[in-house]
Amino acid sequence: MILTINCGSSSLKYQLYTTDLSEVVAKGLIARIGEDGSYSDHKAGGRGEKVELPVPDHKTALELMLASLMHADYGVIDCPAAITAIGHRAVHGGDVFVDSVVVDDAVMAQLRACVGFAPLHNPCNIAGIEAAMRLFPGVPNIVVFDTAFHQTVPPEAHVYALPYALYAKSGIRKYGFHGTSCRYVSQATADLLNWPIEDMKMVICHLGNGVTLTAVDGGRSVDTSIGFGTFGGVPMGTRSGDFDPSIIFHLVNQLGMSLKDVETLCYHKSGLLGVSGVSNDMREVTTRAADGDERCRLAVEIFVYQIKKTIGAYAAAMNGLDALVFTAGIGENSAEIRTRICSGLGFLGVRIDEATNEVARDGYPNISAADASVATLVVPTDEERMIAMDTLRLTPDHLLTTPRGVSARGYEQARPL
Template sequence: MILTINCGSSSLKYQLYSADLAEVIASGIIAKIGEAGGYADHKVDDGKTRIVRDIADHQAAFTLMMENLLSPDIGVITEPAQIIAIGHRAVHGGSTFVESVIVDDQVMEGLRACSTFAPLHNPCNIAGIEEAMRLFPGTPNVVVFDTAFHQTVPQHAHVYALPYELCTDHGIRRYGFHGTSCRYVSQAAADILGRPIEALSMVICHLGNGVTIDAVKGGQSVDTSIGFGTFCGMPMGTRAGDFDPAIIFHLVKTLGMSLDEVEAICYKKSGLLGLSGLSNDMREVCEAAAAGNKRCQLAVDVFVYQLRKQIGAYAAAMNGLDALVFTAGIGENSAEIRKLVCSGLGVLGIAIDEDLNQIARNGHPDISAADARVATLVVPTDEERMIATDTLQLTMQRA
């Protein structure tokens, strides 16, 4: 069996596949690690078990995961040795890691070096790998990087107009994220359209608490909205998105804020939460906007406007567009956001059928209007399957 791990700062997501990846045997999430009100949801087939307990740290979370997998009541394995390989998500591989790799000491050293690029994410990913190595000694671990898919972005699109030595000597460039999701969704979209991915120009909108917009031409990433860090590009749940860097100088020099305070604003207090003053959850923001909350309506308007601009820019960058694809939590579930975004994109040949838009999650991925020149799709992402696929391929090659 193949186990996939997605280790965050306060959560652990796992999925267990059959050795041929044909079946998801079990999955789960352990949430609120290190916080009050911790819990674990463990799913097998159509049944879900919730366990409520405080989870002190990641080691305790992994222990609970193993208890669930080995449980005589809800478990699916009888011994850890049944798991033949483990795949991990890592957010940032810098320029060091351009593809998925089997973990060894050198890889771990490289991962730690990349933590300066993603201080909120990589340390958690590393903790997950270390715990897996502790619990499964001798079992191969594979790490799959969100940044790897975007290594094909050409230099003119990923370089910043800073002193060139900063870019070459210190790895300062546009890296892009959610690449594992984008890789899966772009191929799935091509399959739905029944066209070779090499012939398609697509904009992939990964809209969740984190947001990435990707230009994918011929199956390769050619531009992406998130850059060096993980808060630029689109406004997100708590992250600011693009803004004038002069604001940072103003906050520090004029308002007397520390750099730590500014960093907290950019990553944790901005986006939907900062604009709405209510929530980082688009569902709650949309509901409040519909009830007349003006700040929530502003948050929705800003999000939709910035997304339209990004789609239009990428259509121009690729000299045309064949498909617009929505994925992730907001992209897959919010018919309202899809409607608002697409209603302003008729100039690109984008138009959706409102009835199809409402039932997109029920096996109707193509929500295009009959006369639309550009296909609009809703494609559920499956990062775990991509991680499992890479894990299986690399471990088989090593064997």
């Protein structure tokens, strides 16, 4: 059985697959790690349990995950040896990792060297891998990097116009994120349209609390909105998106803020939350905007405008556009935001059918109008399946066989997931 682990800064998501990836046997979320109100939510075939309990760190979170997978009532395995391979998400692989890799000492050393590129994310990714290696001794671990998909972005798009030595010696460049999601969604889009991905130009709009737009030409990332850190590009839930960097000097030199204060402002107090003054949740912001809250209305308009502008830029960069794709929390669930973004993109050939747009989550991914020359789709992302696919690809066949005498208890009952 293949286990996928996605360690965020304060959460851990996991899914357990059959070895052929045909079934999800169990899945769960451990949230608010290191915070008040932490909880574990585990599901297996219609059974499971959500409980609040202290989760001080990621090591404890993985121990809770294993306890849930082996639980007497809603567990699905008898012992850790039932897990034959583990796939992990890592946010940042620098320019070292251009593909997913099997973990060894050298890989762990390189991962630690990348911590400075993603200080909020990579440490918890590393903690998850280390904990998994202790809990599942001898089981191969595979790391899937969000940045790997964007290693095909050409130099003219990933090198900043700063002194070249900062790029050559210090690795300061655009890296891009949500690559695992983009890779899955771009191939799923080609499959849905029955169109060879090698012949397609598409823009993937990954719209959630974190937001990235990615230009995918022939199945390869050629530009993406988030750059060196994870607050650039278009505005997000609490992150600012791009702004004039001279503002930082003004905040420090004229308003007396520390660099730590500015970092907190850019990552945690900006975006939808910063403009609206209300929330980082698009659902609440759009509801209040409809009720006449002007700052919420402005927050939505800024969000939509910056996304629309980026789509146009990427169409120009690729010299065309065949598909516009929405995914992730906002992209998959907000018909209003999709309508607002697509409005005014008719010059590119983007036109949507409003009736289909309203029911896109009910099995109607293609929301294009009949006369549209660009296909517009809503494609649910599945980073966990992409991680599982790479884990299966990189694990030697002889290691994928469950040891004799080890059972996957409750498997038949868990199948309905």
